[in-house]
Amino acid sequence: MIATLDPLVADYDQLLPVIAADGLAGFEELRAAAIRRYRESGIPTTRDEEFKYTPLHALTETKYRFGYGANLTREDVSGLLVGDIDAITVVFVNGQFAPDLSSTDSLPNGAYIGSFSDARGFEDEIHANLGTIAHFNNRLGSTNDLRFVDLNSAYLGDGTLIFLEKNVTVERPIHVVHVVSASDVAALSFPRNLIVLGENAEAKVIESYVTHAGNGVTIPVTEIRLAAAARLEHNKVQNESLASTHIANIFVDQAKTSVYTSNNINFGGGVARTDINAYVGGEYCETWLNSANVATGSQIIDNHTRIDHALPNCQSFEVYKSILKDNGVGVFNGKIFVYEDAQKTDAKQTNQAILLSPTATMNTKPQLEIFADDVKCTHGATIGQLRDDALFYLRARGIPLAEAQGLLVYAFAAEVLEKITIDEVREKLEAALFEKLGS
Amino acid sequence: MLTITDLTARVEEKEILKGINLTINPGEVHAIMGPNGSGKSTLASILAGRSDYEVTGGSVELFEKDLLELEPDERAAEGLFLAFQYPVEIPGVTNTYFLRSAINAIRKYHGQEDMPPKEFMALVKQKAALMELDPAMLSRSVNEGFSGGEKKRNEIFQMAMLDPKLCVLDETDSGLDIDALKVVANGVNALRGGDRGILVITHYQRLLDYIVPDFVHVLMDGKIVKSGGKELALELEEKGYDFIKEELAAKA
C-alpha cells in the first residue's frame, strides 16, 4: 500500500519511456526487477536498522518532481564548488546529461569518459558491468539495505562511464558533476556512474554533487571495478543546498593488488547519506576510506561504510571525521568483515567527531566481524570537544579563543582534505571548509 | 616589569602556592629552582593564564596592568611568553601557519596590520638559522612527532619569533642533549639584553652556566624560601636542598 502512495515512484509508469529512451537498450529487465524489489520495501523508516538515524520524512512530506529539462550555462556550473577546475568534465543537470557543459575531448587511446548514450563502441563494457557490482550476493552477514540502489536502477537511463583499458593512465583529473537546478519544487534525480579500470590503469576522479538553485532529492549509485593493480583516487564532494536530500550508494569491487582511495567530503545537504561498500576480492589490495563531514544548523550527515576482506594479505585504513555544530547530527556506521580465508588482513578504522555545541550529536557504530584468526583489526572512536591543552597552547601564543577554536576545528578536517592529491580541489575545499565553519 | 605579591593558588582543593613574592625589573634574568612538586610549573602556568588553577589571593602586575584580569592571549600580546615544560602537539596545523597566526594576532591586538608575507618568511629564516632548526620542521604540524629536544628547541624558536618582553622558561633544559642545550642557551642569550626580562625555571646548574642569572630563588612547598645571586645555584648543586631545610628549621 505504501507503494501506491510513495511519491518517489508515483509517476514511474509515465516516466519509464522517457528514461528508457535516454539510456541504452538492453536494461529493461534490470529496471523491471529493480522496481519490483523497491516496491516491496518502499521508503525506509527509522525502524529499519540501516536507517535508524536517517529520518527521511522529507521524502513523504515535501514536494519534488523528476527534474529533466533544466538549462544551465557553463558559467552557472563553474561558479559552484570545485566547478572550475582543470579537468575532463562530464556534467549532468538534474540527472540529465548536459553535453554542452561537458568537455571530454583529447582522451588517451583506450579510454572512454562520457555519457552512456555517447559510448559508442563501449556498450559491451557497460552491459558487462552495470548492475553487477552493486549487490551483496554471497556476502557475509548482509544486513545492508539495497532499496535506494534498486530505486536508482529502476530509473536507469543515461549515466557516466569512465572506462580505462589495461595500462592506461589518465593524468588529468576526471570530474563528474551532478548539478541540481530547481525552482519552487525540488528536483528528483537518479545519477548513475560506472568506473571500470583495467589492469594497471590509473585515474583520479572527482564526483561532485552541487546545487545551482532550489533543492534536490538526489539518489545516486556509483559502481567501481578495479582490475589487478589498478589505482583509483575517488573524491566524492557533496555540497548540495541545505534542504536537499542526498542518498548515495557506492560499490567497489577490487581485484588483486589494486588500490582504492576514497575521499568522501560532505559539507551540504539537509539529510546526506552515503554508503560505501568495498569488496576486496583479491590479495594484496589497499583500501583507503577517508572522510570529512561538517553538519551545521539542522543538517544530518550519515555515513555507512562496509569493507569485505574476502582474501588474504590486504590492508584497509579508514578515517572518518565529523564536525558538528548547532543541532547538526553525524552518523557513522563502519562494518568490516574479515572472511575465513582472509588471513593477514590489516584493517584499521578510526572515527572522530568534534561537537561544537551542546545540541550537536554524533551516533557512531563500529561493527567488526572477523572470521579469520591471523589478522590485525583495530577500531577507535572519539567524540568530544576541542582539546583544552591545545587551545591553551594557541592562546598562550597570542591567538584569541575564537580564532584558536577555528584553527583547531579546521585542522581536524584539513587532515582528511590533505589526502586529496588534486591541488586545485583540495585548496577549494579548504576554502569552503573555512567559510562554512566561519558562518 | 613583573611584580608578584603574596600570590596564593590551589588546584582541586589543594593549596599549591602559599604566598609568592617576586619582582623582575627590565633587563634582569631570574632563575627559580626547587624540588619536584614545589609549585614551579604551577607558578608559570598561572602567569600564562591556564584556567585549571584557582588564584586564591595576591596580585600579579605586568607593566602596571593586572595580569590576572587578562585572557591568556592578551597576556601573550602584552609581551609575556611561556616556554612550556611539556609543549603540546597540534596535528593539522603547520608550524609556519601557527606562527603567522600568532604574530598577526599580536599585531592586531596592538592595532597593527598583518606582517607582510615576505617579511615573515625572512624572519622565519633568520630565527630558524639561529636555533639551528631544520627548515623541514617548519612545514610539519606543530610539535607532532617531534623528539623531546626538538620540541624544546621549537619553543625557543617561537620565542625568538614573537619577540616577547618577558620570557618564562619552564625546564627548557630537560630532555636536551649537550649540543642542543648550547643551541637553546645561545638562542636565549641572543634574546637577552635591553629591557627584556627572563625567568628561568630549572633543576640544574648546567643551564645556568650558559644563561647566567642575576638572581636565583629557591621555591619550596609553594613559597620562595631563599634568594641570592648566581652563586646560590652552585651551592644548591653542591649541597642539595637539605641545607635550606636546615636553615629554615633553625630559624623557626
Ligand SMILES: Nc1ncnc2c1ncn2[C@@H]1O[C@H](COP(=O)(O)OP(=O)(O)OP(=O)(O)O)[C@@H](O)[C@H]1O
Ligand atoms: N592539575 C592538577 N591537578 C592536581 N594536582 C596538581 C595539578 N597540577 C599540579 N598539581 C600538583 O601541584 C604540585 C605542584 O606541581 P608543579 O607542577 O607546579 O611542580 P613543579 O615544581 O613544577 O615540579 P617539577 O619539578 O616536577 O616539574 C604537585 O604536587 C602536583 O602534583
Ligand SMILES: [Mg+2]
Ligand atoms: Mg614543573
